[in-house]
Amino acid sequence: MAKTTKVSATHESSGLILHISGLLPSLSPAEQRVARLVVADPADAARRTITDLATAAETSEATVIRFCRSVGMEGYPQLRIRLAAEAARRVEPPDARVVGGDIPPGADLAQIIATIAFNDARAVEETAEQLDPAVCEQVVDAINGASRVDIYGAGASGFVASDFQQKLHRIGRIAFYWPDVHTALTSAALLGKGDVAVGISHSGTTSDVVEVLQQGRARGATTVALTNFPRSPITEVADYVLTTAARETTYRSGAMASRLAQLTVVDCLFVGVAARNRTKARRALEVTAEAVQTHRVGAARRSK
Known part of the structure; x- marks a missing residue:
């Protein structure tokens, strides 16, 4: 008898953005473009119509719907509701220059330290949250x-x-x-x-x-x-x-x-x-x- 794999996290318990980030490599190239927009700015994605999001991702509305189903959503309306909720609970870094964890060209050491510290702490906290x-x-x-x-x-x-x-x-x-x-x-x-x-x-x-x-x-x-x-x-x-x-x-x-x-x-x-x-x-x-x-x-x- 085949063994059943037991996984430690689901999007219901761990947060939609973490769930999408974890699934990103398994998505099609077009779905990945949608995913990156959603992960980068959940609040902005929640405000967009399906046509707007498809255009921004350089893909079709059908692909956006496929993306929704790939990440466990019934359709785009449910995705928008979940994204709005996710955006509301998101913790932003105390330093406005620490955005998305990327270190821009010309960043001074203070910004590098703040960025690394914030994102390392977030990785630990979010890992514990979704276990x-x-x-x-x-x-x-x-x-x-x-x-x-x-x-x-x-x-x-x-x-x-x-x-x-x-x-x-x-x-x-x-x-x-x-x-x-x-x-x-x-x-x-x-x-x-x-x-x-x-x-x-x-x-x-x-x-x-x-x-x-x-x-x-x-x-x-x-x-x-x-x-x-x-x-x-x-x-x-x-x-x-x-x-x-x-x-x-x-x-x-x-x-x-x-x-x-x-x-x-x-x-x-x-x-x-x-x-x-x-x-x-x-x-x-x-x-x-x-x-x-x-x-x-x-x-x-x-x-x-």
Whole structure:
């Protein structure tokens, strides 16, 4: 029997703009033009007639209707109502120069700092807002009961995978991070029922991570995907899908806001697992902290 993938977020619970942003890569080119207009300025899009929006997106009214259905709306009137509500609840940056997260040519360092800080904070907040606690609970259950946990990621996502492995290892969970695709594949081939494989990919299209997760699933392991895009290829080989809500901006593709959003999810899972084994986890953290204490500057002086 085919497994049913469980996803952590829907547009009903997480906000329409986040939902559209996550679906953008799966839309047709014409629908993507509509989506970018909607995401860039929900209030302006809500004021437009269907003809106005189609003209601005250089497409047809039929495409706008297809876009509405692709993002879960019955039609354009419902989309306008949802966009108006979204615009009303949107939090704007305190600095008027921080617009959309993009850093314009000639921006001074103060503007760069304000832009990065605002968008990184928003990525963390919106990721937490759209996470489904029920799906997270099921992932924590799977990890808590797993014989072993294999974690995979490449590039910036690899740093997050390594961080997750280290966190789980410190509380006594058997966990491995495999940065090389060959060793990852050989490890995944040895997984089985009762094991968990976690694949981390912001785009959800990193072939190495998708392939390894697919291998783990074929061997009977429970598979978990952490991605920004709920219709990306990695979700097709995952039993559980956890999504982030990072919006990449100038100079920051796949490296900053996405990494912070992923770390937010990883920390939630880690604390969830630790909370199931509170006494054991606390003791493990104390023992591992003691093991490296002598390697801290001034430790010997403080112990006297």
